Amino acid sequence: MAPTEVTTRILRRLLASGVHSRAERLLARVHPADLAPLFADLTPEEIRTVVDLLFRQRRAAQTLRELPPEMLPTIFEAVDDARLAAVCGRLEIDDMLELFERVPEERHDPILALLPAEKQAELRKHELYAEGSAGRVMTTNILAVDEKLTAQEAIEKIRAFGEDTDAVLYLYVVDTEGRLEGVVPIRRLVASRPDRPVGEIMIREPVSASVDTDQEEVAQLVARYNLLAIPVTDLERRLLGVITVDDVIEVITEEATEDIYHLAGLDEEDRVFTPPSQSIRKRLPWQFLNLGAVFISAWVVGLFEQTLDKIVTLAVFMPVINGMGGNGGVQSLTVVTRAMALGEIEFSSGLRAVGKELLVGLVIGLVVGAAAGGIAWMWQGNPYLGFTLTAAMVVTLTVAGLLGAAVPVLLKALRQDPALGSGAIVVTITDAFGLFCFLGLGTLLLDRLA
Amino acid sequence: MAPTEVTTRILRRLLASGVHSRAERLLARVHPADLAPLFADLTPEEIRTVVDLLFRQRRAAQTLRELPPEMLPTIFEAVDDARLAAVCGRLEIDDMLELFERVPEERHDPILALLPAEKQAELRKHELYAEGSAGRVMTTNILAVDEKLTAQEAIEKIRAFGEDTDAVLYLYVVDTEGRLEGVVPIRRLVASRPDRPVGEIMIREPVSASVDTDQEEVAQLVARYNLLAIPVTDLERRLLGVITVDDVIEVITEEATEDIYHLAGLDEEDRVFTPPSQSIRKRLPWQFLNLGAVFISAWVVGLFEQTLDKIVTLAVFMPVINGMGGNGGVQSLTVVTRAMALGEIEFSSGLRAVGKELLVGLVIGLVVGAAAGGIAWMWQGNPYLGFTLTAAMVVTLTVAGLLGAAVPVLLKALRQDPALGSGAIVVTITDAFGLFCFLGLGTLLLDRLA
Numbered sequence: 074m075a076p077t078e079v080t081t082r083i084l085r086r087l088l089a090s091g092v093h094s095r096a097e098r099l100l101a102r103v104h105p106a107d108l109a110p111l112f113a114d115l116t117p118e119e120i121r122t123v124v125d126l127l128f129r130q131r132r133a134a135q136t137l138r139e140l141p142p143e144m145l146p147t148i149f150e151a152v153d154d155a156r157l158a159a160v161c162g163r164l165e166i167d168d169m170l171e172l173f174e175r176v177p178e179e180r181h182d183p184i185l186a187l188l189p190a191e192k193q194a195e196l197r198k199h200e201l202y203a204e205g206s207a208g209r210v211m212t213t214n215i216l217a218v219d220e221k222l223t224a225q226e227a228i229e230k231i232r233a234f235g236e237d238t239d240a241v242l243y244l245y246v247v248d249t250e251g252r253l254e255g256v257v258p259i260r261r262l263v264a265s266r267p268d269r270p271v272g273e274i275m276i277r278e279p280v281s282a283s284v285d286t287d288q289e290e291v292a293q294l295v296a297r298y299n300l301l302a303i304p305v306t307d308l309e310r311r312l313l314g315v316i317t318v319d320d321v322i323e324v325i326t327e328e329a330t331e332d333i334y335h336l337a338g339l340d341e342e343d344r345v346f347t348p349p350s351q352s353i354r355k356r357l358p359w360q361f362l363n364l365g366a367v368f369i370s371a372w373v374v375g376l377f378e379q380t381l382d383k384i385v386t387l388a389v390f391m392p393v394i395n396g397m398g399g400n401g402g403v404q405s406l407t408v409v410t411r412a413m414a415l416g417e418i419e420f421s422s423g424l425r426a427v428g429k430e431l432l433v434g435l436v437i438g439l440v441v442g443a444a445a446g447g448i449a450w451m452w453q454g455n456p457y458l459g460f461t462l463t464a465a466m467v468v469t470l471t472v473a474g475l476l477g478a479a480v481p482v483l484l485k486a487l488r489q490d491p492a493l494g495s496g497a498i499v500v501t502i503t504d505a506f507g508l509f510c511f512l513g514l515g516t517l518l519l520d521r522l523a
Numbered sequence: 524m525a526p527t528e529v530t531t532r533i534l535r536r537l538l539a540s541g542v543h544s545r546a547e548r549l550l551a552r553v554h555p556a557d558l559a560p561l562f563a564d565l566t567p568e569e570i571r572t573v574v575d576l577l578f579r580q581r582r583a584a585q586t587l588r589e590l591p592p593e594m595l596p597t598i599f600e601a602v603d604d605a606r607l608a609a610v611c612g613r614l615e616i617d618d619m620l621e622l623f624e625r626v627p628e629e630r631h632d633p634i635l636a637l638l639p640a641e642k643q644a645e646l647r648k649h650e651l652y653a654e655g656s657a658g659r660v661m662t663t664n665i666l667a668v669d670e671k672l673t674a675q676e677a678i679e680k681i682r683a684f685g686e687d688t689d690a691v692l693y694l695y696v697v698d699t700e701g702r703l704e705g706v707v708p709i710r711r712l713v714a715s716r717p718d719r720p721v722g723e724i725m726i727r728e729p730v731s732a733s734v735d736t737d738q739e740e741v742a743q744l745v746a747r748y749n750l751l752a753i754p755v756t757d758l759e760r761r762l763l764g765v766i767t768v769d770d771v772i773e774v775i776t777e778e779a780t781e782d783i784y785h786l787a788g789l790d791e792e793d794r795v796f797t798p799p800s801q802s803i804r805k806r807l808p809w810q811f812l813n814l815g816a817v818f819i820s821a822w823v824v825g826l827f828e829q830t831l832d833k834i835v836t837l838a839v840f841m842p843v844i845n846g847m848g849g850n851g852g853v854q855s856l857t858v859v860t861r862a863m864a865l866g867e868i869e870f871s872s873g874l875r876a877v878g879k880e881l882l883v884g885l886v887i888g889l890v891v892g893a894a895a896g897g898i899a900w901m902w903q904g905n906p907y908l909g910f911t912l913t914a915a916m917v918v919t920l921t922v923a924g925l926l927g928a929a930v931p932v933l934l935k936a937l938r939q940d941p942a943l944g945s946g947a948i949v950v951t952i953t954d955a956f957g958l959f960c961f962l963g964l965g966t967l968l969l970d971r972l973a
Contacts, residue, residue, distance in 0.1 A: 106747040114872060139747075232714045241710045242751075259710050260691045264682045296776065297556040297589075299769035301692075301751060318768050319749035322775065326746065329779035330861055333786070337857040338850070345862035346872075349882050356854060356883065360847070360891050367846030368898065374839045381838050385831045388838035389824045392954060395845055396817030397810070400788070404806060407787040411780055412795035422564060422796075432799045433806065441810045448818065504842060 080107075081114045088119055097126045106139045120144075121151040128156055138168050144346075145175045154180060158187035165212045167320065170199050207291050208284040210324065211305045211314030217245045220254060220272025224265045227257070242301045242317065246275045251311045253304055255279060281306050284313055291316055292324040293416045332414050335492035336407065338363070359497075366501035370395070373505045377512035384522045386453055387515045390462055391508060393445055398469040398507040401437065402499040405430040405477025410492045413485060423482040427475065434474020435467065442466030457521035461514045469507035476502055530557075531564045538569055547576045556589045570594075571601040578606055588618045594796075595625045604630060608637035615662045617770065620649050657741050658734040660774065661755040661764030667695040670704060670722025674715040677707070692751045692767065696725045701761045703754055705729060731756050734763055741766055742774040743866045782864050785942035786857065788813070809947075816951035820845070823955045827962035834972045836903055837965045840912055841958060843895055848919040848957040851887065852949040855880040855927025860942045863935060873932040877925065884924020885917065892916030907971035911964045919957030926952055 080103065087096040100123065103111065108127075112120055127136050137148070137160060149157070157176065161169050161184065173196065176184065185193055195213070202208025216234055218227055227244055234241060244257040255275030265274045281304045282291045295303050295318060302317045331341050340355040347355075374381070374391070381388055409426050412418045418426060442463040450459030476499045481491035515522060530553065537546040550573065553561065558577075562570055577586050587598070587610060599607065607626065611619050611634065623646065626634065635643055645663070652658025666684055668677055677694055684691060694707040705725030715724045731754045732741045745753050745768060752767045781791050790805040797805075824831070824841070831838055859876050862868045868876060892913040900909030926949045931941035965972060 104748065106749075228713050231710065234714075259713060260681065263678050263709060263713055264684075296769075296772045298554065299556075301768065318751065318772075319746075322746045322768075322772065325772065325775055325779075326865065329775075329783075330865075333779075333783050333857055333861055336783070336786075337853050339854055339857060343858065345858050345868055345876050345879075349879050349886070352858075352879070352883050353886050356887060357890060359854075360850065360887055361894070363847060363850050364843075364891055364895055367843045368895075370842035370846065371839050374842060378835055378839065381831075382835045385828055385835065385838075388831050388835075388841065389821050389828065391838065391841055392820035392824060392845060392958065393814075393817045395842060396820065396950075396954065397813060399849070400810065400813050403787050404789055407783055407789060408793065408795050408802075411783055415776065415780075418795055426795050429795075429799050429802070433802050436799070436803050437806060437810055440807060441814055444811070445814055445818075500846075504846065508842065 081111050084111070084123070085115070085119065088122055093122070093126060096123075097129065100126055108136055108139065112140065112144055117147055120147055124148050124151045128152065128160070137172055138164065145172075146177075149176055149180075154183045155187055158184045162188055162192055165214055166195055166199050167210055167212050170196060170209065203285060205288050206284065207282045207286045207288060207305045207316060208313070210288050210291070210320050211284075211316050212320075213314040215245060215304075215312070215315050216241055217247045217251070217312055218271060220246045220248075220270060220275065222271050223267065224262050224269050224271060224274065225267035227262055227271050228267075231259070243304075243315075244271060244275075245304055245312055245315070246271055247312050250309075253279070253281060253306050253310055253312045256304065258301075279304065281310075282316070283308065288324045289328050289414075290416075292321045292328065295321040296325070297416075328414065332410065332492050335490060335494075336403075336410065336496050338494075338497060363497060366497055367504075369501060370504045370508055373508045374512065376509075377516060380512055380516045380519060383519060384515060386455075386458065387461075387512060387522070390449060390458075390511070393462065394465055394469055394507040394511050395504050397441065397445070397466060398473045398503040399500045401434055401470045402473035402477040402503045403496065405434065405474045406481060406495055406499055409478045410481045410495065413481060413491050420482070420486060423478075423485070427478040427482060430474040430478035431471060432474075434477075435471045437474075438467035438470030442470070455522060457518050461511065461518060461522070464514055465507060465511035468510045469503060472506055473499070473503045531561050534561065534573070535565070535569065538572055543572070543576060546573075547579065550576055558586055558589065562590065562594055567597055570597055574598050574601045578602065578610070587622055588614065595622075596627075599626055599630075604633045605637055608634045612638055612642055615664055616645055616649050617660055617662050620646060620659065653735060655738050656734065657732045657736045657738060657755045657766060658763070660738050660741070660770050661734075661766045662770075663764040665695055665754075665762070665765050666691060667697045667701070667762055668721060670696045670698075670720060670725065672721050673717065674712050674719050674721060674724065675717035677712055677721050678717075681709070693754075693765075694721060694725075695754055695762055695765070696721055697762050700759075703729070703731060703756050703760055703762045706754065708751075729754065731760075732766070733758065738774045739778050739864075740866075742771045742778065745771045746775070747866075778864065782860065782942050785940060785944075786853075786860065786946050788944075788947060813947060816947055817954075819951060820954045820958055823958045824962065826959075827966060830962055830966045830969060833969060834965060836905075836908065837911075837962060837972070840899060840908075840961070843912065844915055844919055844957040844961050845954050847891065847895070847916060848923045848953040849950045851884055851920045852923035852927040852953045853946065855884065855924045856931060856945055856949055859928045860931045860945065863931060863941050870932070870936055873928075873935070877928040877932060880924040880928035881921060882924075884927075885921045887924075888917035888920030892920070905972060907968050911961065911968055911972070914964055915957060915961035918960045919953060922956055923949070923953045 084096060084099055087099065115123065161173060164172060199209070216230060218230060231241055242259060244259065244262060245253060246255045246257065248254055255277045256279040257271050257275045261274055280294055280298050280300065282294060284305050284307055291303060300318065302315050304312055305314045305316060306312055334341055338359040343352050343355040409430065412426070445466055446459035446463030449462045450456050480495045480498050484495060485491040534546060534549055537549065565573065611623060614622060649659070666680060668680060681691055692709060694709065694712060695703060696705045696707065698704055705727045706729040707721050707725045711724055730744055730748050730750065732744060734755050734757055741753060750768065752765050754762055755764045755766060756762055784791055788809040793802050793805040859880065862876070895916055896909035896913030899912045900906050930945045930948050934945060935941045
């Protein structure tokens with residue numbers, strides 16, 4: 074569909090030979106959405122030239138909207154305030170705000186001053202909505218009509234509105250106070266008799282989101298009810314804007330990235346082509362936290378130095394306890410946090426999930442622990458060593474299952490992100506506790522193990 | 524939006540008191556999409572009764588389409604073949620196939636025999652498309668017209684088609700051979716002059732998917748180009764069907780789940796409310812594989828038993844090496860596999876990502892390793908122990924970064940799923956290699972450490 078690698082090669086050659094007019098024509102044929110992978114393969118110098126060419130084409134607004142965030146700093150550097158203001162002015166309010174937030178702080182005021190007055194006001198109003206709320210993602214470019222309008226009149230309104238906008242998937246019916254009364258899908262409008270009032274064909278009590286609803290919940294509503302757009306209202310149900318399904322897809326993708334990243338202790342802005350220095354800065358705090366966690370395990374092992382001094386073979390099996398416990402905990406954690414992200418469990422069913430994961434951990438601990446104990450027995454020729462390993466694995470995997478499910482349920486009950494930090498907590502406790510059980514039992518059976 | 528916990532409680536009371544007519548009325552007011560969380564809190568016996576009530580209401584088709592897959596077995600048990608066939612017959616082909624695949628194998632033939640002949644034929648034809656391909660997800664219920672039709676005539680066609688179908692978001696323009704020539708968004712049709720031929724207002728060369736395209740790629744296309752539906756064609760560009768954005772959202776959600784699950788070594792069907800016995804069966808093979816992996820680490824430690832016998836303190840720091848290396852590897856792996864899932868990197872840029880992650884691993888290894896070494900020195904009072912830990916951590920975290928990025932790039936180049944198994948490979952090699960370096964260096968510095 075998008076033979077980007079070929080395009081990149083041709084583009085490079087055109088840029089190198091200085092034939093900018095041909096490079097410009099080539100760029101004009103590339104869909105804005107296809108420019109991102111193309112940019113990924115260009116040098117900063119080449120990107121600067123391409124950005125110049127794109128801005129000449131007045132396609133910059135659409136292009137900036139489609140580019141991955143980590144490429145924006147390079148582009149902003151290459152463009153002056155006046156140009157950025159011109160581009161911002163051509164975007165819909167949600168896209169404008171998103172772009173504006175990524176512009177370096179010190180350029181905000183100069184750029185804002187260059188925007189038309191009504192755009193300035195709109196931007197300031199939009200900035201009041203909380204980050205990640207429906208208000209931030211909605212577009213205010215909507216078609217709201219009175220219920221007495223006929224289908225034919227509504228169609229004429231749409232004609233006057235222009236065909237270019239995102240928003241005309243539904244017609245919104247409001248009362249004199251601007252309160253949302255119903256929605257009419259355009260296809261239903263088309264299929265209706267021309268003289269019927271829209272109030273008769275509208276869907277009453279449509280699914281809607283409040284302006285302060287979390288964007289993840291909005292996405293779940295759109296996905297659950299198979300909507301193409303969802304109206305956003307204030308507390309008095311006055312229609313403020315609409316969130317379209319393409320923005321919802323972006324939210325779903327973003328939230329999935331966030332969930333995957335949080336399980337690994339990563340920051341969302343730490344992407345594959347983020348400059349190494351920035352990735353390092355983002356990851357270091359987490360790795361230091363992790364260092365503290367693993368030193369708890371080291372401290373636990375230190376408690377049993379005397380035991381290890383007598384039976385050094387116990388050290389051989391420490392990686393078995395850690396590896397299996399960590400894996401079991403992460404599995405339970407993944408199942409539970411994913412179900413939470415998809416809105417599949419509430420608190421009460423969360424507790425049921427904890428019970429299930431505990432049981433699953435126990436059974437897997439028994440089966441895999443027996444196998445591990447058998448191998449250890451055969452390898453080292455000591456049945457007590459095998460027993461110690463089996464017993465420790467049963468306990469460790471049970472605790473791993475329990476914590477893997479309980480930690481996110483608890484975090485969620487405390488209104489924290491269930492994915493962020495759960496992994497570190499689960500693995501730290503499981504590791505330390507598992508080693509404590511294994512080496513503790515080893516100490517008790519010291520005479521048998523020697 | 525959906526006060527399910529309250530609804531569940533009322534429903535339970537109504538079922539318990541045997542007032543089925545009132546329970547039926549309550550159910551009629553619940554949106555099919557809201558039944559899933561409700562079902563999660565009912566006993567199997569109660570579910571059976573509810574399914575009975577729902578089937579009486581002829582809403583079963585829509586309901587089954589919305590329910591999470593792990594609930595289907597219970598429901599299928601409660602319903603006989605004739606009823607299931609009746610329900611299947613009311614679904615669109617993609618939903619019908621999806622449902623049919625979940626019915627136990629031995630009931631396929633009896634149910635198929637009860638379907639109308641044309642549904643049987645359609646189902647058999649659809650089953651020929653590969654699993655996970657565009658052909659499997661598409662609906663064939665589309666409106667294709669000739670380019671000479673006027674906008675007004677097209678609108679009348681839509682009226683005749685009925686307003687109920689998913690597919691009427693775009694009108695598809697085909698030539699006499701049925702080859703796709705263009706698409707007309709309904710809103711553009713509405714905004715157009717009634718006497719203009721659709722051939723004049725259609726979008727030419729629309730983005731389309733081939734019938735054997737992977738559903739994940741289809742989802743990426745729809746997301747990238749902000750489409751509401753994407754036409755599916757055969758190799759000769761003949762229009763076969765269409766995939767709508769609601770199905771794309773399902774695919775995106777499914778694929779995100781798959782990616783998250785594969786990183787943790789989980790099977791997609793192992794969900795939060797999958798019966799424990801089934802979860803255990805799904806997880807056991809992976810945990811046995813993992814057991815093999817951790818025994819490699821145990822074997823490496825075993826090689827150094829003599830060293831550990833002399834300097835047991837080394838065992839204390841083994842969890843530090845394992846914990847930090849594993850974490851670093853999983854971070855690199857997560858960044859790279861997520862970028863792959865979002866189609867952000869190709870092979871060449873994948874190699875660049877490997878270089879970056881190696882560098883990031885090296886720097887983090889130096890910084891965190893120095894800190895860990897310092898702590899070890901102060902704790903145990905031996906600078907050589909600190910040096911050993913620092914050196915081993917630098918090597919381990921560098922290798923973790925390298926493998927975390929290189930393993931998925933390699934797996935993808937070999938046309939394997941980059942997420943599945945990567946985690947196990949990366950952590951296994953990193954752990955074993957890290958312990959080898961740490962204990963090996965400890966052996967070399969034996970005199971200084973004693």
